[in-house]
Amino acid sequence: MAKVHFSHTVIGDEILKGQTLDTNSHFISKELYSLGVKVERISVISDDLQNIADEISKFSKEFTHVITSGGIGPTHDDITFEGAARAFGESVKPHPELLRVCKQYFGEDKPLDSPQMKMAHVPESATLTYPMNEKTGEMYPYPLVSIHNVHIFPGIPKLMERAFASLKNVLFGGSDVAFHLHELYLSVKELEVADVLNEFVQKYEGIINVGSYPEWSNSYFSVKITLESNSKDDLENAVLDLKQRLPMDSIVDFEKDPITKASQAVYSLAEQEGDFPVKVQSAVNVIEEALEKYPLTDICAGFNGGKDCTALLHLFYAAVKRKYPDLENSLQILYIESTHGTFPDVEKFFKASVKRYNLEQVTVKGRIKEGLLELKKTHPKIKAVLMGTRKSDPYSETLQPFSPTDPGWPEFMRVNPMLDWSYHDVWTFLRSLSLPYCRLYDKGYTSLGSVASTTPNPALRYLSPSGDVLYRPAYTLRDGTHERTGRKPSTSSLDNNKQD
Ligand SMILES: Cc1cc2nc3c(=O)[nH]c(=O)nc-3n(C[C@H](O)[C@H](O)[C@H](O)COP(=O)(O)OP(=O)(O)OC[C@H]3O[C@@H](n4cnc5c(N)ncnc54)[C@H](O)[C@@H]3O)c2cc1C
Ligand SMILES: NC(=O)C1=CN([C@@H]2O[C@H](COP(=O)(O)OP(=O)(O)OC[C@H]3O[C@@H](n4cnc5c(N)ncnc54)[C@H](O)[C@@H]3O)[C@@H](O)[C@H]2O)C=CC1
Numbered sequence: 001m002a003k004v005h006f007s008h009t010v011i012g013d014e015i016l017k018g019q020t021l022d023t024n025s026h027f028i029s030k031e032l033y034s035l036g037v038k039v040e041r042i043s044v045i046s047d048d049l050q051n052i053a054d055e056i057s058k059f060s061k062e063f064t065h066v067i068t069s070g071g072i073g074p075t076h077d078d079i080t081f082e083g084a085a086r087a088f089g090e091s092v093k094p095h096p097e098l099l100r101v102c103k104q105y106f107g108e109d110k111p112l113d114s115p116q117m118k119m120a121h122v123p124e125s126a127t128l129t130y131p132m133n134e135k136t137g138e139m140y141p142y143p144l145v146s147i148h149n150v151h152i153f154p155g156i157p158k159l160m161e162r163a164f165a166s167l168k169n170v171l172f173g174g175s176d177v178a179f180h181l182h183e184l185y186l187s188v189k190e191l192e193v194a195d196v197l198n199e200f201v202q203k204y205e206g207i208i209n210v211g212s213y214p215e216w217s218n219s220y221f222s223v224k225i226t227l228e229s230n231s232k233d234d235l236e237n238a239v240l241d242l243k244q245r246l247p248m249d250s251i252v253d254f255e256k257d258p259i260t261k262a263s264q265a266v267y268s269l270a271e272q273e274g275d276f277p278v279k280v281q282s283a284v285n286v287i288e289e290a291l292e293k294y295p296l297t298d299i300c301a302g303f304n305g306g307k308d309c310t311a312l313l314h315l316f317y318a319a320v321k322r323k324y325p326d327l328e329n330s331l332q333i334l335y336i337e338s339t340h341g342t343f344p345d346v347e348k349f350f351k352a353s354v355k356r357y358n359l360e361q362v363t364v365k366g367r368i369k370e371g372l373l374e375l376k377k378t379h380p381k382i383k384a385v386l387m388g389t390r391k392s393d394p395y396s397e398t399l400q401p402f403s404p405t406d407p408g409w410p411e412f413m414r415v416n417p418m419l420d421w422s423y424h425d426v427w428t429f430l431r432s433l434s435l436p437y438c439r440l441y442d443k444g445y446t447s448l449g450s451v452a453s454t455t456p457n458p459a460l461r462y463l464s465p466s467g468d469v470l471y472r473p474a475y476t477l478r479d480g481t482h483e484r485t486g487r488k489p490s491t492s493s494l495d496n497n498k499q500d
């Protein structure tokens with residue numbers, strides 16, 4: 001097959017004004033890359049007829065495949081079909097088949113110049129391809145419209161993705177270029193490897209495509225190196241070669257998709273020899289027991305973004321996915337939202353976690369007791385709450401893996417799989433599995449409470465060569481009993497909501 005060249009033009013004023021973040025180009029580039037095709041140009045243009053016509057005209061000559069997205073809706077600013085027509089010296093005409101589709105959809109009575117029927121007006125030489133619903137095998141009603149080598153996608157991400165996902169093989173598959181990709185993660189800064197990389201890039205010119213991407217706030221690495229080749233063997237040899245050239249110990253063992261691999265990673269960790277794997281195993285056992293006793297609808301994990309419940313959540317997820325591999329329902333988490341200030345970084349991490357694990361978030365407000373009372377009312381089904389409590393937490397020495405709430409508290413079963421874990425165990429778990437955690441822990445915080453009552457841990461403080469006060473990451477704290485040194489003692493009994 002001849003070499004393919006792709007461009008993508010994003011059409012919409014809202015993108016240029018910064019009112020909408022362009023996610024469509026990211027989606028399309030990623031999808032095409034996975035099919036072995038690199039998008040060579042992405043442009044963003046306004047909803048202007050002549051602009052659209054000019055861009056399409058230019059790109060359709062320069063590239064073998066031109067994708068546009070946006071501007072095919074019913075409003076005045078949706079003029080991509082007109083622009084595409086103009087690019088090829090055509091005009092838009094009602095398309096008999098689209099007329100039928102739109103009438104079926106919007107009713108027979110809509111006049112030809114109505115907004116509804118606007119979407120049936122496409123360039124004269126347009127061709128139509130129907131996307132298929134991959135679950136049902138049925139065709140979606142509205143087709144992808146193409147004119148010559150230009151494929152005109154909707155802007156609404158869901159619609160665009162739907163059209164793209166089911167059409168990609170028909171339109172763009174079968175390309176003879178497939179990429180093999182390897183990523184290396186380094187703990188050192190780019191500057192420290194620049195010379196090595198330059199030599200390496202020269203040696204493999206034309207065989208390996210190398211990229212270097214610094215990250216400033218990753219908990220695990222500072223630079224990602226990508227190596228890409230059309231040949232698997234060439235790639236493997238080059239990776240070995242580069243590993244030898246890089247500074248000793250600069251390569252980090254980083255798993256970029258720890259969530260999908262949660263069950264596998266957690267269960268194989270639990271099977272290893274040693275004190276820590278035994279604790280992982282017994283945590284998993286407690287969760288499995290809870291899953292025997294309670295259906296998933298009746299159980300949730302107490303999660304507030306702190307490190308302990310971050311580990312707990314991952315254990316929960318791993319155990320559930322092992323027991324119900326095909327489960328489509330989301331796991332439930334309970335968040336008791338403090339009326340005191342929460343760190344923005346904690347909130348950010350919390351939201352990202354909900355997305356990452358596809359969680360069903362149950363939020364109640366106020367103090368913990370009040371929150372639990374409210375939970376009884378709003379979610380009467382929930383009977384058990386998994387918690388990341390450890391015996392070294394205040395007032396927790398006597399807790400058992402299954403401890404009903406105390407007298408005077410709303411009735412729940414507290415499930416505590418991690419009672420025997422130490423501060424260091426939590427960090428070993430999080431870091432050996434490359435799990436994301438709240439970034440405040442990389443800035444010297446070892447235990448998180450409300451903004452007003454929490455500071456970085458003085459035990460992690462050091463001075464930079466220029467005299468600036470800096471803090472080492474939480475996982476480097478030597479003595480776990482100093483975990484709460486950055487916390488002011490609770491001045492009020494109201495302040496009982498904290499992250500760990
Ligand atoms: C479901 C539940 C039941 C409780 N039952 C009792 C009780 O019977 N008697 C009693 O004296 N105290 C009870 N508490 C309060 C608890 O003992 C702690 O005082 C409280 O969690 C504050 O935590 P900490 O500082 O010890 O530890 P943390 O380490 O902050 O909390 C331990 C675990 O509780 C969960 N958790 C903590 N805060 C939240 C939050 N805001 N939202 C969701 N989950 C959270 C997390 O799983 C966390 O790992 C309960 C708390 C919860 C969440
Ligand atoms: N059912 C179907 O398959 C089809 C329906 N339609 C109808 O057309 C209209 C949508 O047409 P569009 O071309 O999507 O209109 P549009 O250009 O007005 O975009 C709609 C929205 O999509 C978002 N968007 C656009 N470009 C984006 C980008 N690059 N990244 C992220 N978000 C982006 C923006 O929020 C924008 O408001 C709807 O009314 C829809 O019902 C159109 C085509 C197909």
Ligand SMILES: [Co+2]
Nearest residue numbers: 073074075078
């Ligand atoms: Co519109």
Ligand SMILES: [K+]
Nearest residue numbers: 071075077078
């Ligand atoms: K629009």
Ligand SMILES: [Mg+2]
Nearest residue numbers: 011012070071
């Ligand atoms: Mg638009």
